[in-house]
Amino acid sequence: MEPSLGEYFDDIAKQRLKRLKSGCILLSEERLRDPNFESSIVLICAHNDDGAFGFVVNRPSHMPLCEVFSVDVPLRDCKRKIYIGGPVRQEELQLLQITDNPRQHSLEIAPRVFLGGEWSTLEEILDTDENATRLFLGYSGWGAGQLEGEILQGAWEVFNVDLYKLFTNPEQNLIGNVETLRNYLSEVSSA
Numbered sequence: 001m002e003p004s005l006g007e008y009f010d011d012i013a014k015q016r017l018k019r020l021k022s023g024c025i026l027l028s029e030e031r032l033r034d035p036n037f038e039s040s041i042v043l044i045c046a047h048n049d050d051g052a053f054g055f056v057v058n059r060p061s062h063m064p065l066c067e068v069f070s071v072d073v074p075l076r077d078c079k080r081k082i083y084i085g086g087p088v089r090q091e092e093l094q095l096l097q098i099t100d101n102p103r104q105h106s107l108e109i110a111p112r113v114f115l116g117g118e119w120s121t122l123e124e125i126l127d128t129d130e131n132a133t134r135l136f137l138g139y140s141g142w143g144a145g146q147l148e149g150e151i152l153q154g155a156w157e158v159f160n161v162d163l164y165k166l167f168t169n170p171e172q173n174l175i176g177n178v179e180t181l182r183n184y185l186s187e188v189s190s191a
Contacts, residue, residue: 016151019158022047023110025166026054027181032155036087039178041185042140042156043096043163045107045115052142055085055094057167058174058181061137065126068137080130086140094136095125098167110163134167161188 026042028034037056044054061068066078085094096115097106103117119125125133142150150156165188166174173184 013152013154016156016158017148019160020044020047020052020148020151021160023113023160023163025159025161025163025185027157027159027178027185029155029157030178031153032150037140039176039181041174041181042086043109045109047147049144051144052147054140055083055096055136056140057083057134059084065135080126080135082135082137085136085138088139088141090138092138093122093125094139096134096136096167097128097132098134098164099132113163113167131168157182157185159185160190161185162190 022044024044024047026040026044028037028040028042032038039058040056041058042054043057044052046053061082061084063082064078065080065082068082084090094116096109096113097103097117098113100112102108102114103119106114106117108114125135147156151158169188174181176184
């Protein structure tokens, strides 16, 4: 007897849940009707029994960096990209390091990809190579079981990718409709 359509989709959802972990990538499905996540790629920085935390990695802010902060930002840094990491606490700066030499007190998400670190000033952050340090305003967060429920409802695809490759490849690979993004994520998939 062949499996029913419902059993087929249940199997897909179960496979997606198996890939859900810190360091995975989420791709929003069209049935997710949240404008905060339309055609979004989300890096899950932490996932445990308490919930999940991550950043939308393909949504650059349209506001110049010098307008984001109340301190003087050197003119050379004014056009530096800053991303909208998600709808939670958009007034807070978060950062990812793509490096072999992370800052002290950084959290390793994947080989050569780190969250946070110890920084003294904004100027110190801005002096880093833009390709090695990504800046985010806000983050994406889910309570216990919330993300799993959304995955079971078909709102997210889950990918395990080579994050270093994802962040060092041309950024235009992270722009497009859901199908284009799905194809690209499948290309950089690590499992």
